[in-house]
Amino acid sequence: MRHHRAAGGRTIAIGLTAALAVTTAGSVALAQDPATSPDPALAGQSLVISNWAAYMPEDLPARFEAETGVPVTITNHATNEEVVAKLLAGNSGIDVAFMSGQFAQALTEGGFLAAIDHAQVPNIANLYPEANELAYDPGNTHSVPYAWGTTGLCYRTDLVDAPPTSWYDLLTPAEGVSGKTTALFTQRWLMLPAQKALGFSANTTDPAEMEQVRDLLLAMKPTLLAFDDTTFYSRLVSGEAALVEAWDGWCNYAIAEGADVGWVVPSEGSDLWVDTMTILESSPNKEAAHAFIDYILRPDVHSWVVENISYKVPNAPAMAAVDPAVLAAFPNLAMTPAELLQQESLVDLGEDGAALYQDIADQIAAQ
Amino acid sequence: MGRLLLLGPGLLYLTVLFLLPIAAIVGISFLESNRFGQLRWEVTFASFERALDPLYLRVLATSVVIAGITTLLAVLIGYPTAWAIARLPPRWRLVVLILVVLPFWTNFLVRTYAWIVLLNTEGPISGVLQGVGLIESPLQLLYTPGAVIAGLLYAYLPLMILPLYVAIDRLDPELREAARDLGASRARVFLTVTLPMTLPGALVGAIFVFVPSLGNFVIPELLGGGKTVMIGNLIRDQFLKTRNWPLASVLALSILGILLVLLILQSRLSRRYAPVSHD
Incomplete structure (x- = not known):
């Protein structure tokens, strides 16, 4: 989901706010055992990691190197498409790449990702059992989940007559809300509201179903203020928008700015998106890459995501380590893994499915 | 030899940064790519056929209309402005010419964002119109064509x-006096003397x-809210998001x-309208 990172500055600002509000400096600090010595298997290895900007702590590379002796270089990508392009351009030099699950699935099928050796990632035991049965990669054979969540409606409680409950509240907005809604434009989430409202799978590749999805979205388009992937939460704060389709973590950005903002997963259901960590088949530094993923999965490291950018992580002790004040402040963080798993996991659509979605998206854009 | 030396840097620049990329685009347009964006080295006209889909033609037509209206308005506003400047x-x-180009000293995105501030429903234009009672509810100016x-x-x-100013400035006033x-x-002087002679500038x-x-794809995206899509947006998306380079x-x-x-x-x-070789 994260193109996120176009809003990097904002994200950091919110992170600071959250960190101040919580005053749990200790929970983020590294619990480093001074007795640990660098693993000889990692000698001479180094890592290049591609991630969305501000999606992990800035000092993480330094902390990891201090402990393991492995130097880490970070490069950023803005979208899944961008990181896929970088990886496939050849000689990317990237060892570890963060990407959404359905993209990891496609790259695994293309033979670009290395198998994850669970023996080298003992902290993988920290994952919720539910995080081991994700449809894009059951058993996490080629990817390790980093953050997960869902998509729903984020709204100004003072600007809507009644709290929304259904995707139709966005697709056919009430009179007072019409012209004050935004929808996501990244393909899978552009389709999602109509797919769920019509009772279809979020992974459907049936052309007849997708035509109905298109027609419903075309009818919605004139009621929209705009399609918006990156600034919808600030529109909520300013009151320019009253109801927006939002990835759950992003709704929190509006809440963090003090607006009267509510959050709901519509009754027809939604998606389960997962951002994952993957190791490139081409990487000559696979041991260091495994060690890095294992390091991330430490509760004290992984909980940073929750406390600073308000996404849920699939890591049980990391969630338990989060300050209860943070969990209380942001409604989406209260969703349990079981509740998340009731949503539909996004999987890769395959070559024909991707072409179908592109065609439908173009038609919606052009009309 | 000396001329070649003078031309060298410019030729090199144009060849490497202009001709080669265009040659690459022409070449790629005859190929196909898989969903990872990797090119298949087989010559095909598939992308040309796809581009003829009414969908893309409609976006192209919309773009031509939007750019055409913009150009027409620019002539209607630019001509009297250039005329007035030439008369100063x-x-x-x-001073005035510097004022005309002054906006270029500010970042393009910043200036475009300023329009978002001006035009949005909570913005000053809508606010003033409401304040003086001309409109009742906030005006939706932003995110429209x-x-x-x-x-x-x-x-x-x-x-x-700028080019209009140059054309008008060069106009020999004696020609108009003679006509008068x-x-x-x-x-009649304007239509038969001035206008034809400044037409090249226009x-x-x-x-x-x-x-x-x-x-352009930045302005439609920022001010059109993704609802008005121009051909530039489609090209950008096909290159960067879909990775369908062909x-x-x-x-x-x-x-x-x-x-x-x-x-x-x-x-x-x-x-035909060149001031010197009139035929």
Whole structure:
């Protein structure tokens, strides 16, 4: 989901706010055992990691190197498409790449990702059992989940007559809300509201179903203020928008700015998106890459995501380590893994499915 | 040899950064790519067929209309402006000309964001109109085709004013005086003397405004809210998001084709109305 990172500055600002509000400096600090010595298997290895900007702590590379002796270089990508392009351009030099699950699935099928050796990632035991049965990669054979969540409606409680409950509240907005809604434009989430409202799978590749999805979205388009992937939460704060389709973590950005903002997963259901960590088949530094993923999965490291950018992580002790004040402040963080798993996991659509979605998206854009 | 040395840097620059990329785009347009964006080295016309889909043609038509309206408005606003500037005392002319290009000293994105602030429903324009009672509810100016045209016009108007100013400034006042002395009305002088002789300047300005407007994707995205899509947006998305470079190349070539036609038209018309060799 994260193109996120176009809003990097904002994200950091919110992170600071959250960190101040919580005053749990200790929970983020590294619990480093001074007795640990660098693993000889990692000698001479180094890592290049591609991630969305501000999606992990800035000092993480330094902390990891201090402990393991492995130097880490970070490069950023803005979208899944961008990181896929970088990886496939050849000689990317990237060892570890963060990407959404359905993209990891496609790259695994293309033979670009290395198998994850669970023996080298003992902290993988920290994952919720539910995080081991994700449809894009059951058993996490080629990817390790980093953050997960869902998509729903984020709204100004003072600007809507009644709290929304259904995707139709966005697709056919009430009179007072019409012209004050935004929808996501990244393909899978552009389709999602109509797919769920019509009772279809979020992974459907049936052309007849997708035509109905298109027609419903075309009818919605004139009621929209705009399609918006990156600034919808600030529109909520300013009151320019009253109801927006939002990835759950992003709704929190509006809440963090003090607006009267509510959050709901519509009754027809939604998606389960997962951002994952993957190791490139081409990487000559696979041991260091495994060690890095294992390091991330430490509760004290992984909980940073929750406390600073308000996404849920699939890591049980990391969630338990989060300050209860943070969990209380942001409604989406209260969703349990079981509740998340009731949503539909996004999987890769395959070559024909991707072409179908592109065609439908173009038609919606052009009309 | 000396001439070659002088031309060298420019030729090298144009070859490497202009001709080679265009050659690459032409080449890629005959290939196909898989969903990872990797090219298959087989010659095919598939992307050309796909680009003829009414869907893409409609976006192209919308883009031409939006860029055309922008150009027309730029002429209507730019002509009297350039005329007035040419009439100023010389020392004021420079000041005003600097004012015309002054916006270019500010970042393009910042200026476009300023329009978002101006036009949004909570913004000053809607607010003032409500305040004086002209409208009852907030006005939705932003995220409409009109907002896109306003943004394009604002961004490229100076490119219309400058060549028009040059053309008007060069106009020999004695020609107009002669026409007046021979009994032509002011309107007739304008239509039969002034307008034809400044037309080449207007045509250059029209090309300068139309071409970047046609290919623009930033302004439609920011001021159109993703609801008004121009051909530039499609090209950008096909290159960066879908990673369908062949289709993106074909769409890019369509703009190049329109540009070539316009340049030929412009040179034909300019030659006909060129002040010196009137035939």
